[in-house]
Amino acid sequence: MKFDRSKVDHHSYDEKVINEQLRIFYLEHFEEKSTFAEDVKNGLLTANKFLLPKYFYDVRGSELFKRICETDEYYLTRTELSIIKKYANHISSSNINKNTLVELGSGSSAKSKHILDSFLKCRDKVKYVPIDVSDIIVESSKKLIEKYANLHITGLVSFYEEGVDFITQLDESAKVILFLGSSIGNFTFDAEEIFLKRLRNDMREDDILLIGFDMIKDEKVLLNAYNDREGITSEFNLNILRRINEGLGGNFNLKMFKHDAIFNKDESRIEMHLVSIEAQEVYIKAIDETIAFEKGETIHTENSHKFSDEKIEDIANRADLFVSEKFKDEKNYFSLCILKPK
Numbered sequence: 530m531k532f533d534r535s536k537v538d539h540h541s542y543d544e545k546v547i548n549e550q551l552r553i554f555y556l557e558h559f560e561e562k563s564t565f566a567e568d569v570k571n572g573l574l575t576a577n578k579f580l581l582p583k584y585f586y587d588v589r590g591s592e593l594f595k596r597i598c599e600t601d602e603y604y605l606t607r608t609e610l611s612i613i614k615k616y617a618n619h620i621s622s623s624n625i626n627k628n629t630l631v632e633l634g635s636g637s638s639a640k641s642k643h644i645l646d647s648f649l650k651c652r653d654k655v656k657y658v659p660i661d662v663s664d665i666i667v668e669s670s671k672k673l674i675e676k677y678a679n680l681h682i683t684g685l686v687s688f689y690e691e692g693v694d695f696i697t698q699l700d701e702s703a704k705v706i707l708f709l710g711s712s713i714g715n716f717t718f719d720a721e722e723i724f725l726k727r728l729r730n731d732m733r734e735d736d737i738l739l740i741g742f743d744m745i746k747d748e749k750v751l752l753n754a755y756n757d758r759e760g761i762t763s764e765f766n767l768n769i770l771r772r773i774n775e776g777l778g779g780n781f782n783l784k785m786f787k788h789d790a791i792f793n794k795d796e797s798r799i800e801m802h803l804v805s806i807e808a809q810e811v812y813i814k815a816i817d818e819t820i821a822f823e824k825g826e827t828i829h830t831e832n833s834h835k836f837s838d839e840k841i842e843d844i845a846n847r848a849d850l851f852v853s854e855k856f857k858d859e860k861n862y863f864s865l866c867i868l869k870p871k
């Protein structure tokens with residue numbers, strides 16, 4: 530496969546042209562192990578051990594996440610999708626001046642394809658910019674262009690923190706930015722504010738942000754969603770240790786850690802942890818460190834914050850945005866909001 534090199538802003542990208550409808554950019558050095566190794570080192574050498582959730586998503590992690598979305602317990606995908614299906618035509622027609630959709634953390638594009646479908650029905654041409662840490666976007670984009678002749682895709686395999694810079698350089702027209710799946714809930718309070726301010730800063734005054742929020746609800750419903758009966762979430766959680774073994778030469782015994790998901794009421798979030806079943810030591814070659822675990826000690830792997838209407842208003846406000854429209858399901862499980870620059 531031929532790679533052309535191009536430079537956008539201060540980042541460098543490798544460009545892979547698949548055909549005239551589809552090109553994919555890779556943030557240069559993205560595949561290098563250094564950031565992963567550094568992040569693992571920082572996370573495991575502190576008193577309260579943690580790993581960053583963005584490292585769940587290699588090919589296997591993305592596949593496991595797709596299966597989580599299909600479980601009975603994981604109401605998030607079903608609910609957000611039902612809202613999208615109901616309001617996609619409205620969102621398309623009320624933003625008729627916009628032909629570009631950017632999606633942060635697009636994954637399989639399973640939800641956004643319904644929005645794309647509505648946009649394509651009443652436009653000659655639509656541009657889609659999926660950005661994801663996983664190159665799952667190559668396959669999902671190929672499927673989309675097979676279906677739609679008037680869809681042009683420029684994908685980026687990168688963390689979306691960097692992806693924000695990429696979109697401002699590549700696209701000069703008014704955009705709809707999609708940030709679905711309540712992925713905003715994975716940020717800590719501070720990181721979320723920094724990220725949204727940066728995104729806001731890069732938005733045109735007529736851009737909109739379509740963003741999904743998982744709402745606070747019955748604790749049992751929340752806990753079941755992250756503790757499915759089939760154990761897929763458990764496999765997904767443990768996959769991060771497998772990645773460390775495979776990518777960084779770790780010797781984690783996956784049978785010696787177990788998945789745990791709890792609801793932290795004070796912080797209004799589901800926390801995923803990996804609990805060390807026994808006292809043990811793990812060696813990681815790439816960072817040349819031996820990590821000691823006590824019995825019952827945990828590695829905190831993910832936060833999924835849950836939201837209220839007031840909290841959403843506050844988040845928007847702090848980033849100099851406002852909630853222009855809100856779309857919800859009947860149970861008030863999920864809220865899909867249009868945020869606009871103030």
Ligand SMILES: C[S@@+](CC[C@H](N)C(=O)[O-])C[C@H]1O[C@@H](n2cnc3c(N)ncnc32)[C@H](O)[C@@H]1O
Pocket residue numbers: 582583586591594606633634635636637640660661662663687688689690709710711712
């Ligand atoms: C919870 S899934 C949501 C997928 C899809 N948006 C949905 O709503 O079903 C999170 C997605 O974001 C990607 N992702 C996670 N952290 C990321 C990061 N920091 N930068 C870019 N992509 C990220 C993952 O690969 C995955 O596809």
